[in-house]
Amino acid sequence: MILRLNQSSGIPLYLQLMEQVKHAVETGALRSGDQLPTIRKLAEDLVMNPNTVARAYRELEHEGIIELRHGSGAFISESLAGVTKVTRKVQAVMQSAVERLVAAGLTGDEIRRLLENELAVLRDAKRLQGAEHE
Amino acid sequence: MILRLNQSSGIPLYLQLMEQVKHAVETGALRSGDQLPTIRKLAEDLVMNPNTVARAYRELEHEGIIELRHGSGAFISESLAGVTKVTRKVQAVMQSAVERLVAAGLTGDEIRRLLENELAVLRDAKRLQGAEHE
DNA sequence: CCAAGTGTGCTAGTTAGTTAATACACTACA
DNA sequence: TGTAGTGTATTAACTAACTAGCACACTTGG
Known part of the structure; x- marks a missing residue:
């Protein structure tokens, strides 16, 4: 799965991330149980602050899209089957x-x-x- | 025509005004040529700064909904007939x-x-x- | 021509939202 | 059991948007 950012669009970076993850889930590119990139890894790849990635992940978790496991990583929720x-x-x-x-x-x-x-x-x-x- | 504001909704006041004028036009409560309240008058009625009303009017004009005439007032555009x-x-x-x-x-x-x-x-x-x- | 009433322009204060810096806490695995 | 890798939390800097204050310019009507 490939994530990209548009730094100059005026749309907050964390929202762009959320949007792309949601879209990937809806199109089937990401499925229940799949692991997402690490916060730090993704932050490095996209040249942004880890906190910004963390915020995107945190809000996605709050919406029930993903699940965060403390020492392990971020995963697509199981409950999105049907x-x-x-x-x-x-x-x-x-x-x-x-x-x-x-x-x-x-x-x-x-x-x-x-x-x-x-x-x-x-x-x-x-x-x-x-x-x-x- | 009656305009109201929700000060604590978090929605910018000038957008609330624009929204209500647009809605009034769409429902027919306001028709082409009708005069809107004066900037100062409306600002006084709604207990807000005239500049905020002015901004709403200016953007409505930019969208072609209303027409501002310098010494005269604000009017619903003529081109909205059909x-x-x-x-x-x-x-x-x-x-x-x-x-x-x-x-x-x-x-x-x-x-x-x-x-x-x-x-x-x-x-x-x-x-x-x-x-x-x- | 003047005065009152109208929209306009410029500037600054305030606030909310976004991002970044840094230190902490938990988990897996060798 | 310890260490490297994970998410978490707190704080502050930065930015953009909204609102307000005040002075200006145009129009109408007497």
């Missing part, structure tokens, strides 16, 4: 929607706004049902 | 997709990631066609 299949179906839904929107001439930003509006509507609806807003 | 009808259709596409995804148990964040992935795929596809990345 996830990819569901992901495929769900991806199809989003893909079809995005294709139609792009065909209608919308830009990425406009599509994002559309989604945010829709999510806002749902939040409002929930609030009216008496649910707590997180 | 926009809302297209918006309706396009909203329906997104709404249907989001409903299905929520029904599948996905959270807002997960749906956002799904969209970002899809947009990334499109960007990559375009790049391979030789198009320039903005």
Whole structure:
């Protein structure tokens, strides 16, 4: 598995790392039990501070994507077995929607706004049902 | 038209203002030619610095949503006439997709990631066609 | 032509987020 | 059992974004 960084993109390095690991998991390039590069090793390869890699790993663990074992290393979680299949179906839904929107001439930003509006509507609806807003 | 702010949400005030103006335009609460509140007036009503309102207005102008006239005030652009009808259709596409995804148990964040992935795929596809990345 | 009301520009203070430096604690294995 | 390799924790420097203060410039209407 190959990880790359874009130092000048303005996107935080630790987020770039998280994104790439997630994407690798979703596409199947990384599977449950696979070991990730060591914090120090990866930091050296990418010429960055180990703390930054550590932060990416820590947050990935918090999201349940990976598992950190103290003296051993970082591994893809075991509980992600059936996830990819569901992901495929769900991806199809989003893909079809995005294709139609792009065909209608919308830009990425406009599509994002559309989604945010829709999510806002749902939040409002929930609030009216008496649910707590997180 | 009523504008409100959430001081403690962590979302920048000027973005909250922009969002609400955009939403009002999309829902038809504001129409082409309508005058918006004065920068100072709105700043006073909402207990914030006029510069923050000015920033929101400036960026809305840059996006073509409103038009600023120096000694006069701020007005909704004239060129937004047919926009809302297209918006309706396009909203329906997104709404249907989001409903299905929520029904599948996905959270807002997960749906956002799904969209970002899809947009990334499109960007990559375009790049391979030789198009320039903005 | 003047005065009140409008948007504009420049500058600085404040804050939150990101990254880096350094020292610590746990685990595997010879 | 000790040592090399792993993740962890604390602190500080750096950076970018947001907001505010204050002075300027344009327009309208009397």
